Amino acid sequence: MSGMSDAPEWRFELSRLDGAYAPATMRSYRADLDAFEAWCDVKGEIPFPATVAVVCSFIEDEGRTKAPSTVQRRLYAIRKMHRLLRMDDPTDDEEINLSLRRVKRRRSVRPKQAKGLTRQYLARFLAAQPDSPIGVRNRAMLALGYDLLIRRSELIALTTHDLEEACDGSYRVLIRRSKSDQFGEGRLAFTSPQTATLLRTWLAVRGPEIEWLFCPVYKNRPINRGLSTTTVKRLIKQSALRAGLSIAEVAEFSAHSLRVGAAQDLLYRGKDTTTIMRAGGWTSINVLARYLKKAEHNVWT
Known part of the structure; x- marks a missing residue:
């Protein structure tokens, strides 16, 4: 049996979702459907429409x-494509749920939590930046990411128009779209005066002709384009190395560390869960609880 299907090209159908979902979601859909199609090709199965047995396998x-x-995310992508193609959805079958439960029981490992980039680490990371335009940018990015409890995709999406200077010299920042705010209602967040000073220093270096709040720097000159999400992860890892942390400790940090560390610091300062959820734009108490588990241990010991 050939792995080819008479169904319309799924990549064309997937393009109908452009603009309705976040770019990161679209990348995930493409990667997951590529994986399913490649598996079907190896097994000699038809991907669309797929049978319940094929999806379970x-x-x-x-x-x-x-x-x-990851497996559950792949399942969502298969479900979405069958619906886009107006085909019977095999993922509604109870056998699918049973297969997914087997996967979860076989690999019952808690998600690995990124190390929190708390205020203690932030101070060291800021001090470790080079005395150059890229160092000025890096300090502003790290401080702002911490203050806003922001995801990396949200941080690099900010533009100058999202900033509004307050009477005390700090900034009010509009985060226009996030993972939990797909329709762009936005949330407001606020910087500390210290972060505002770092931002003003960076804006003076960047200049008024660039709309992106943060941009690449090449040979000490800001470049008029946005950053990739990998820049944030690379910045945090490199900062940890410059600060003199061990290789093992550097490996524990990720692009999510700013958000995790800021949430943990709010708990250290006695803020309640509702306040922390509002500050970071969380809608799930379960997700926030994972971030705070290690911080709670430190608070009570």
Whole structure:
């Protein structure tokens, strides 16, 4: 049996979602559907429409090497494509749920939590930046990311128009779209005076002709384009190395560390869960609880 399908090209159908979902979501859909199509090609199966047995087999194969969260995300992508193609959805069958439960029981490992970039680390990372335009940018990015409890995709999406200077010299920042705010209602967040000073220094270096709040710097000159999300992760890792942390400790940091560390610091300062959720734009108490677990241990010990 050939792995080819008579269904319309799924990549064309997926393009119908452009603009309705975040770019990161679209990248995930493409990667997951590519993985499913490649698996079907190897197995000689038809991907669209897929049978319940094919999807179950794919889930359990993926579960041998992938985290349950990845397997579940792949399942969502298969479901979405069948609906876009107006085909019967095999993922509604109870056998699919049973296969997914087998995957989760076989790999019952808690998600790895990024190390929190708390205020203690932030001070060291800021001090470790080079005395150059890129160092000025890096200090502003790190401080702002911490103050706003912001995701990396939100941080690099900011523009000058999202800033409004307050009477005390700090900034009010409009985060226009986030993972939990797909329709762009936005949330307001605020900087400290210290972060505002770092931002003003960077804006003077960047100049008024660039709209992106943060941009690449090449040979000490700001370049008029946006940053990639990998820049944030690379900045945090490099800052940890410059600050003299061990290789093992550097590995514990990720692009999510700013958000995690700021949330943990709010707990250290006695803020309640509702306040922390509002500050970071969380809608799930379960997600926030993972961030705060290590901080709670430190508070009470």
